[in-house]
Amino acid sequence: MQASYTGLDGKRYNAPHTFDNRTDARGWLSIQQAALTQGEWSPVEAARSAGRSKARTDSLGEFAQEWLRTRVNRHGEGLRPRTRVEYERLLSGALSPLTGERLAMITPEAVRAWYSSQMEGGNKTQTARAYGLLKSILATAVQDGRIVTNPCMIRGAQNASTGKKVEPPTSAELQKILDTITPRYKAAVLLAAWAATRFGELTELRRKDIKIVKSGRDVDAIVVDVARAVTHTTGVGFTVGPTKSAAGVRSIALPPHIHADILVHLRDNVGDFPDSLLFPASDGSTHLAESTFVKHWYPARAAAKRSDMPFHALRHYGATRFAQTGATLKEIQERLGHSTVSAAMRYQHSAGRDIELAKRMSALAEM
Known part of the structure; x- marks a missing residue:
């Protein structure tokens, strides 16, 4: 036999178990009534009691589905x-x-x-x-x-992890990849290696995200504004959303030695329309799928004798090179978009300092 009552909050609460007879059920209800009238009743404890009862029948799988539906992050956003x-x-x-x-x-x-x-x-x-x-x-x-x-x-x-370490390419290996990769993706490799962008950030970059700073006819700096990322989910398709974390929103100054290649790519493959993707799929308008890109990436890395290397290793390359310029830990974290620094520290970012350090990176490219 089941028993339930209405709490002071207007909600219905069930007994944590069934009863063999009406007398036992009424006895339990009397105890709850006494707690209500004497001010000893707690909605938290009542909910816990009901929850413990539900745990006797709910499986992990059933509860996990409920958890997936209601899970939110610290910003109140769903999964x-x-x-x-x-x-x-x-x-x-x-x-x-x-x-x-x-x-x-x-x-x-x-x-x-x-x-x-x-x-x-x-x-x-x-x-x-x-x-x-x-x-x-x-x-x-x-x-x-x-x-x-x-x-x-x-x-x-x-x-726990496998202990496998991602080894970035050497300068010679990176050059071999650049010489071998399908030409329209050369700029993608350059941005991944020298701006340390993630694949989802890279493939959502649009013409409006590239800022060219000039003095007269000379290009003083090219800055990449990372503000979004795209993900692909089976059965869902492409979803454009925020970066991996709030720290992922950042501006990245490119080292001067890759300016010419980036400008050529913008001229020949992107054009001036602000929302044009830098690296679209073959139709020119939809996002580039990783499964499509690897058809070009795998032969290029094989040519460099680095078939073990994931595309993400280029991000490691960029991080290492930037650190070698003498950049501070805070500057490295800001450039990579790591969430290990507070949001307030991100606003202390100095574009002038980033451009200066980017210029030092070009010197390392010749080593």
Whole structure:
């Protein structure tokens, strides 16, 4: 037999369990009534009691779907499409042995057994991501009163990795890639290497994002304004949104030795229309898919005998070269768009200093 009552907040609260007879149900209701009349009733505790009851029947998979629907970041924004797809992939993949379990039955021992099994499979990075997701979901379950404590207690599990280090290209390898890559993508490689842009930032760049600073006929500086990024999600398509973090919105001065190549690309492949993409798909108007770009990237890196190198390694190259100019840690963080500095520090950015450091980068290109 079930029992429920209306709290002082006007909401309906169910008993945490069913009763064998009407007398027991009425006894429980009498206790709740006494708490209400004596001012000892708490909506928080009542919700926790109801949540613990729900945890007896709700599975991790059911609660995870509710979590995906309601999850927001610190800015109050819901999950981005690509993030949601990645979480669903982990739930249907690495976390599938646990999704059918009731929340109340997921113990620290069960989590450790699952984690050990996944690590034995050799997927260290994916296991770390899956563990981090599981920990976040169950932390919400604790807040909602579905479970008392979070069973994810494995120290360092969220930070496990394969230990593989991304090796940026040498100057000679980068030059070979530039000599080999399909000409219309040469500027893309240059921007990734010398401005350290992420692929999603690079492929959303438009003509209006390129500022050319002149004195007379001479080009003093070319500055790239990164303000957006594009992601591609299977079943959703391309989504233009904010950069990876607030720190990702930034202005990047290009080193002078690549000015000529960028200007040629703008003239021959982009034109003057402000919203024209710098690196569109073959139709000239839609975004360039990574799956399309790699058809040009793979042969170029193979020519440089670096078939192991992901495109993201060019960002590492740019970061390393910029650091070698003598840039401060704060300047490096600002140029790369890392979120490890506060938003206030980003506004202290000096365009003049960035241009000066960019000029030093050209000298390194000749080394």
